[in-house]
Amino acid sequence: MARSAANDRGGPRERDDSRRDGAGRDDAGPDAPADSSPPALAIEGVSKRFGSGEASVLAVDDVSLTVERGSIVGLLGPNGAGKTTLIKCALGIVLPDAGSVRVFGTDVGDGRRAAYANVDAMLEGARNDYWRLTVRENLRYFATIAGVDPDSVQARHDRLLDRLELTAKADTPVRDLSRGMKQKVSLASVLAGGADLVFLDEPTLGLDVESSRTLRRELRRLAREEGLTIVLSSHDMGVIEDVCDRVVMMANGRIVADDTVGALLSGTERDVVRVVSADIDDRVVATLRERFDVRAVEAGPGAAGRDGRGSTAVEVAAAGDALYDLMDALREAGVTVEDVRTVRPELEEVFVDLTGMESGGSGTVGDDRTAAEPRGRSS
Numbered sequence: 001m002a003r004s005a006a007n008d009r010g011g012p013r014e015r016d017d018s019r020r021d022g023a024g025r026d027d028a029g030p031d032a033p034a035d036s037s038p039p040a041l042a043i044e045g046v047s048k049r050f051g052s053g054e055a056s057v058l059a060v061d062d063v064s065l066t067v068e069r070g071s072i073v074g075l076l077g078p079n080g081a082g083k084t085t086l087i088k089c090a091l092g093i094v095l096p097d098a099g100s101v102r103v104f105g106t107d108v109g110d111g112r113r114a115a116y117a118n119v120d121a122m123l124e125g126a127r128n129d130y131w132r133l134t135v136r137e138n139l140r141y142f143a144t145i146a147g148v149d150p151d152s153v154q155a156r157h158d159r160l161l162d163r164l165e166l167t168a169k170a171d172t173p174v175r176d177l178s179r180g181m182k183q184k185v186s187l188a189s190v191l192a193g194g195a196d197l198v199f200l201d202e203p204t205l206g207l208d209v210e211s212s213r214t215l216r217r218e219l220r221r222l223a224r225e226e227g228l229t230i231v232l233s234s235h236d237m238g239v240i241e242d243v244c245d246r247v248v249m250m251a252n253g254r255i256v257a258d259d260t261v262g263a264l265l266s267g268t269e270r271d272v273v274r275v276v277s278a279d280i281d282d283r284v285v286a287t288l289r290e291r292f293d294v295r296a297v298e299a300g301p302g303a304a305g306r307d308g309r310g311s312t313a314v315e316v317a318a319a320g321d322a323l324y325d326l327m328d329a330l331r332e333a334g335v336t337v338e339d340v341r342t343v344r345p346e347l348e349e350v351f352v353d354l355t356g357m358e359s360g361g362s363g364t365v366g367d368d369r370t371a372a373e374p375r376g377r378s379s
């Protein structure tokens with residue numbers, strides 16, 4: 001992880017602390033009227049091609065994106081979609097061929113040092129915490145190189161350690177921690193200097209269920225209570241759904257969707273109805289297939305049906321009027337419905353629809369979802 005992006009680039013991380021309070025937050029932060037303050041990040045028409053000629057790759061293709069202060073935006077996309085390149089363009093690590101990047105209103109092209117004074121990042125699953133230093137020493141170190149007096153942010157560090165459940169390990173050298181704990185220290189180090197905008201690439205990778213929950217909770221709190229703006233890239237749909245206000249999906253270097261999780265999931269076109277009945281047999285299923293988009297048939301879904309027969313569940317894409325047509329068709333076929341409910345699609349399905357990518361292949365999506373996390377909902 002290029003943990004501190006600004007410093008990895010050669011250090012435009014110094015800041016004018018006269019503008020900031022003791023916790024390292026900007027005076028014109030989340031309390032300022034929304035319309036008077038520029039967004040945390042404004043990317044306009046950014047393109048980036050690697051190489052030249054036939055072998056060249058258009059990694060980012062005319063992408064525009066605005067991230068409001070205090071929001072958490074998830075960046076999703078299959079391998080090679082251009083997420084990392086876009087983040088690196090936003091961080092000034094990669095120079096775009098076209099377009100502009102403004103960070104808190106400052107054009108990166110005009111003044112990189114000023115633009116990146118309040119920005120930090122954790123990239124590509126690596127980390128560069130100092131393993132010989134203790135957890136607390138790492139936080140102090142990264143606060144210092146972010147231009148902040150570590151004593152002035154002691155309370156912030158205590159809070160971070162507490163919230164990330166690292167207090168008991170505060171004086172332990174990082175090298176002696178488990179992988180998951182190191183990951184949490186890495187995040188704490190990114191947040192130690194009080195950046196206002198952070199880019200987090202796969203922040204929950206390698207964490208167990210409980211640690212992942214702790215980290216998500218802390219990210220939500222930081223955005224809600226401290227106005228931290230977070231751009232989070234992950235293949236883990238559970239993390240994106242749980243944490244992000246908004247999801248930007250990329251494929252082939254372009255943005256293919258940009259909306260709230262709720263809006264992406266509630267696309268009526270995708271509504272699927274699950275009907276359970278002991279009367280559903282092959283004949284009924286064949287009849288339904290003639291008129292409807294039958295997505296799944298599940299024999300014997302658990303509960304024994306009437307007359308001791310096993311019930312069958314069919315899932316049919318049926319939104320709006322099609323739902324009434326489905327009910328009529330079932331009645332005509334002599335089916336007495338035992339249970340009917342809407343099955344909301346999972347974010348992963350929406351993702352597959354929009355990007356044309358199958359999940360599970362070459363680490364596309366859901367690779368590190370833990371078994372304890374729900375994959376779908378019924379309502």
Ligand SMILES: Nc1ncnc2c1ncn2[C@@H]1O[C@H](COP(=O)(O)OP(=O)(O)OP(=O)(O)O)[C@@H](O)[C@H]1O
Nearest residue numbers: 050051057059077078079080081082083084085086
């Ligand atoms: N430095 C580079 N030189 C050449 N090609 C590159 C370079 N960096 C990225 N690419 C190519 O650009 C495309 C986008 O890559 P990028 O890493 O941005 O995708 P990604 O969405 O972050 O993928 P992943 O989920 O695998 O991290 C890919 O085809 C990749 O091979």
